Amino acid sequence: MTVLVFDLGGTRMRAALVEGVRIVMQTEAPTPANDGIGPVIDGLCALARGMDGAGAAGLCAPGPLDVGRGLMLAPPTLRGWRDVPISAILSDRLGLPVRLENDANAAAMGEYAHGAGRGAGVLVFATVSTGIGGGIVVNGKLLRGRDGLAGEVGHMKIDSAGPECFCGRTGCFEALASGTALARRAGRDPRAVIADARAGDAAALAHLDAHGQLLGRGFSNLLHLFAPDVLVVGGGLSNAFDLLEPSIRAGIAENAMPACRDTPVVRAGLGEAAGLIGMAHLLKEKVHG
Ligand SMILES: [Zn+2]
Structure with missing residues (x-):
């Protein structure tokens, strides 16, 4: 399965198209962390331009999060973000289901599934x-x-x-x-x-x-x-x-x-790819039960 995966950090954001466990395309840009929500979401969507063929998407983001409801609660590194329904917003923009996960959890899962653990x-x-x-x-x-x-x-x-x-x-x-x-x-x-x-x-x-x-x-x-x-x-x-x-x-x-x-x-x-690969693994798990 091909999935679209984002990593939203306080200084840098990345998008990747992942087939199985292989990153086939990757882009990144500085995070406009002081500009509020809109520019960050526009930036994520711009990074994903041309990454076609995905059946689902995932976002690795800093906590605290409400994973079940797809909310970013109050990330200390992003100014003005409070209870942002990021999964719904991105899902709307991308036309794909979007799963949210804490970035360290996604990386842990990447290391478990395909890395050093x-x-x-x-x-x-x-x-x-x-x-x-x-x-x-x-x-x-x-x-x-x-x-x-x-x-x-x-x-x-x-x-x-x-x-x-x-x-x-x-x-x-x-x-x-x-x-x-x-x-x-x-x-x-x-x-x-x-x-x-x-x-x-x-x-x-x-x-x-x-x-x-x-x-x-x-x-x-x-x-x-x-x-x-x-x-x-x-x-x-x-x-x-x-x-x-x-x-x-x-x-x-x-x-x-x-x-x-x-x-x-x-x-x-897996180095910097751990979160992206871990999220791809989590997305696969969700689809296959
Ligand atoms: Zn502390």
Whole structure:
């Protein structure tokens, strides 16, 4: 089946035509996040121009969402969006049924179905970039929880004396261990830190080492809660997974119960395509029951 899939981020939006698990066409543009709803929807439709032959469409979007009713409730990265019936609006414009899903959940499903966590009984996915998001797949199904709020791993409290979080509280995992937190501590963009570390810069390597240990601390909580068969790490910082891995393991060794310490922690296999592929998988599942 061919499906049309959108990924609506706070800075970038993408559209893709997916046949099975193959992306046959993909376009992207900056998200006019400060311009309100109309320009974003026009932009999404413009990206899909020429992507013909789809039988259904899906939108990966930042939470909080009401997946059942197709509503985006109040995404912090998009100004002026409140209770927007995005599925109905897009469905009307595209002439296709539209399914809405939380972006981290869609990526978790992509990694379960076709990525680094293929076939895992319990898969925990953590995406580490501007913030930290997560998705949990149990026996092939997303764990949604009440109001779809399961898997908000970024807001586990790690250190009550820690820095302020976007959510208004302090010491959340995201406030300590996201790419934004790394940038704040290192005084430069995470990409620059990673590049410097690759060039052997001692200060950059020390920042990544400390950062990996913080990630390991948060991941330990996830291992205790879910005992996953695999913990998959995606997002922009996973580009430095090879550099972070030893200190992530050290953080887990320090904070996790002995029985949990050998859980495989791996880099995401699908990279930026995880959400698009995961949504294609979810659409297929819906049509075939
Ligand atoms: Zn928070």
